[in-house]
Amino acid sequence: MAEVQLINLTKRFGRRVLAVDHIHLTVKDREFLVLLGPSGCGKTTTLRMIAGLEEVSEGTILIDGEDVTYLPPRARNVSMVFQNYAVWPHMTVYENIAYPLRLKKVPRDEIDRRVKEVAELTKIAELLDRYPSQLSGGQQQRVALARAIAVKPKVFLMDEPLSNLDAKLRVHMRTELKAIHHQTQATTIFVTHDQSEAMSMADRIVVMREGRIEQVGTPEEVYEKSANMFVASFIGLPPTNFFYTEVRRENDALKLVHPYFTLTLSPEQAARLKDYTKSRLVLGVRPENLLLTTEDQALFSVEAMVVEPQGSHQIIAFQMDDQIVKIVAPAYPKVWPGERIHVTFRPERIRFFDPETQQAVGDEA
Amino acid sequence: MMDPKIQYRLRKAARQMLLYLVVLTITLVIMTPVYFITVLSFLTTREAYEYPLPLYPTFTIRMKMERGKRGYLLSVWDRNEQAYVSVLDTDDADKMRVYMETYLGLKPSNEQVTEVMQKVDATGGQPVYFAWRRHILSNYATFFRVTRDAVPALIRSLQIAALTIAISLSIGGAAGYAFARYRFYGKNALKFSVLFVRMFPGVAIAIPMVIILARIGLYDRPAGLSLLYSVGVIGMTVWITASIFMAIPVSLEEAAMVFGATRLQAFLRITLPLAFPGLAAAAMYAFIGAWNETVAAIILTEFNPTFSVVVYQTLLGATGQVNLTAAGGMAMALPAVVFTFFIRRYIHQMWGGVTV
Ligand SMILES: Nc1ncnc2c1ncn2[C@@H]1O[C@H](COP(=O)(O)OP(=O)(O)OP(=O)(O)O)[C@@H](O)[C@H]1O
Numbered sequence A: 001m002a003e004v005q006l007i008n009l010t011k012r013f014g015r016r017v018l019a020v021d022h023i024h025l026t027v028k029d030r031e032f033l034v035l036l037g038p039s040g041c042g043k044t045t046t047l048r049m050i051a052g053l054e055e056v057s058e059g060t061i062l063i064d065g066e067d068v069t070y071l072p073p074r075a076r077n078v079s080m081v082f083q084n085y086a087v088w089p090h091m092t093v094y095e096n097i098a099y100p101l102r103l104k105k106v107p108r109d110e111i112d113r114r115v116k117e118v119a120e121l122t123k124i125a126e127l128l129d130r131y132p133s134q135l136s137g138g139q140q141q142r143v144a145l146a147r148a149i150a151v152k153p154k155v156f157l158m159d160e161p162l163s164n165l166d167a168k169l170r171v172h173m174r175t176e177l178k179a180i181h182h183q184t185q186a187t188t189i190f191v192t193h194d195q196s197e198a199m200s201m202a203d204r205i206v207v208m209r210e211g212r213i214e215q216v217g218t219p220e221e222v223y224e225k226s227a228n229m230f231v232a233s234f235i236g237l238p239p240t241n242f243f244y245t246e247v248r249r250e251n252d253a254l255k256l257v258h259p260y261f262t263l264t265l266s267p268e269q270a271a272r273l274k275d276y277t278k279s280r281l282v283l284g285v286r287p288e289n290l291l292l293t294t295e296d297q298a299l300f301s302v303e304a305m306v307v308e309p310q311g312s313h314q315i316i317a318f319q320m321d322d323q324i325v326k327i328v329a330p331a332y333p334k335v336w337p338g339e340r341i342h343v344t345f346r347p348e349r350i351r352f353f354d355p356e357t358q359q360a361v362g363d364e365a
Numbered sequence B: 001m002m003d004p005k006i007q008y009r010l011r012k013a014a015r016q017m018l019l020y021l022v023v024l025t026i027t028l029v030i031m032t033p034v035y036f037i038t039v040l041s042f043l044t045t046r047e048a049y050e051y052p053l054p055l056y057p058t059f060t061i062r063m064k065m066e067r068g069k070r071g072y073l074l075s076v077w078d079r080n081e082q083a084y085v086s087v088l089d090t091d092d093a094d095k096m097r098v099y100m101e102t103y104l105g106l107k108p109s110n111e112q113v114t115e116v117m118q119k120v121d122a123t124g125g126q127p128v129y130f131a132w133r134r135h136i137l138s139n140y141a142t143f144f145r146v147t148r149d150a151v152p153a154l155i156r157s158l159q160i161a162a163l164t165i166a167i168s169l170s171i172g173g174a175a176g177y178a179f180a181r182y183r184f185y186g187k188n189a190l191k192f193s194v195l196f197v198r199m200f201p202g203v204a205i206a207i208p209m210v211i212i213l214a215r216i217g218l219y220d221r222p223a224g225l226s227l228l229y230s231v232g233v234i235g236m237t238v239w240i241t242a243s244i245f246m247a248i249p250v251s252l253e254e255a256a257m258v259f260g261a262t263r264l265q266a267f268l269r270i271t272l273p274l275a276f277p278g279l280a281a282a283a284m285y286a287f288i289g290a291w292n293e294t295v296a297a298i299i300l301t302e303f304n305p306t307f308s309v310v311v312y313q314t315l316l317g318a319t320g321q322v323n324l325t326a327a328g329g330m331a332m333a334l335p336a337v338v339f340t341f342f343i344r345r346y347i348h349q350m351w352g353g354v355t356v
């Protein structure tokens, strides 16, 4: 159906705010792409530029190879689900879905057919005669969705469409959205700052920060092969633990020295880091890759500070100097605050970062 | 110690009572003038000058006629005195008829009056008691009869009000939309300055306006007056419409544009209908401003007065009768009331009582 290309895309608000900073991105045909990032990183602005609602300061937007940078929104054949739904309050659900089709001069009986079809798909068939004010938030959400699907766009833009729903409905709508995407096969750009939403829905995730793209990759890639310390700490809950170490090179062996422990790297890891010449290195270890073990196997031993039971697992926090480190451990055996715990790393899951550039180092090519 | 539950209930009842008392007082204060002008508009001229003013009009006039010094003595039942009060002693039937017409709101023919006089003669000077009904709307009929140009003036006033609504809503509404949707340099100063004109008394603006309107040939013409009223009303219209448009999320328009509407289509099909209740309120404001204005209209009209000027004129001169003025005032309020109710009904019917 459609490929979206952003070339050098930039948006400035006034002279000071650089909301989107020269980004390059290609959204593949039929892809479900998620824009993820903290509040104010430019996700909405990017989406609005693609929709044509925000003037582009610099750069180009191509849809299917056609330059649409300066086309009005109506000429771009995109459809959008707004963060606040933006269903029209003075129109019934039916009219809300039908109006865009009427604007596109779709024949009357075809309109009727399509409205019924998308209403079926989004499970609002029995609400067609109601006004939006007579609907719940989740139902309005689905009207916005139905309206966006009905026009059969080349590109679907969704701006945090699930942010106003309660936790249960949100999870339910994720599944529905994925099913709808599977059915319509429309290229979709989905904005969220909820990483579990991103992880569960995306074909690829684009992690943004302060108007720039930090990493593009599948959910597994951004989680397991985070390109830098920002991504590693932004993705995953609790976030990646960082340990600042001194590098000691002895013959071919590499030792990382931390006030609490000294870690000897495996030969493969050492080989991957052979081009790294700086004296300091950051170890990034995800909470589930910190393991509880016996005293003789432990890399270091500390006192558990806080324990949060989560049912299926427990989160154990402990302190290392002024840094809080978190472990995700199985629910049993139970750990109590104040208890002495013995910790080691899952060696093959450790990541390395350059403390100066914050970029990952030592990845296999 | 009293049961805390009872104490609580008592306090709640007391609070409620206080609330009702306040509401009642406010209602009374607001409604008293309305009540009196309504009653006044139905009183006979005689009653209108009684003190204290009667609380309700009478439509059956009780009278007594007997032999008088000059001819026949007419007495009228006075509610305050609880007695017949002599009002006229004459032997001229036509003079008596005119009195009845002017002061009692009756419309007898000379023959009817003569008939009563003959009865007095037949009884040998004994008093004859009789009661005649007058028409409920006699004051209204009289008002329109004595003020010959009331009907054309009414039409003129309607024209002026309609034109004022059209001018102030189209210009003020456009400005309000711009204030709500666009950021531009000097917006705040401009927003303040549109209210500035309201701070001058109407007369102060009307007098220079006479000169201007005369120059452009609009003196004593409805268009001229509506231009003046629009100037006064637009400030408020801008503020009202700006706040309405601000309350309508931009994303509703943006959604329409993404889904294929032009900017104009989005405005006409989405924003305008949503703004309608507020625009109606602004229209109401403009209507009332134009409809009731008198001072400037007196200055700016000569041969083509507005309805309010005609009503005002009934107070002037030897023919000045407050009950006729009241009837005219009521006649004037009627279109405003109808217009208000019509718009209210319409607003309530929209979208199943939904407001944005
Ligand atoms: N109209 C505007 N005028 C000035 N600055 C703006 C405007 N719109 C957005 N910005 C700024 O641009 C930056 C990016 O905003 P944007 O709305 O794209 O963030 P976002 O990633 O969508 O955030 P959120 O997750 O909170 O919705 C922010 O710093 C914001 O303050």
Ligand SMILES: [Mg+2]
Pocket: A043, A044, A045
């Ligand atoms: Mg946003």
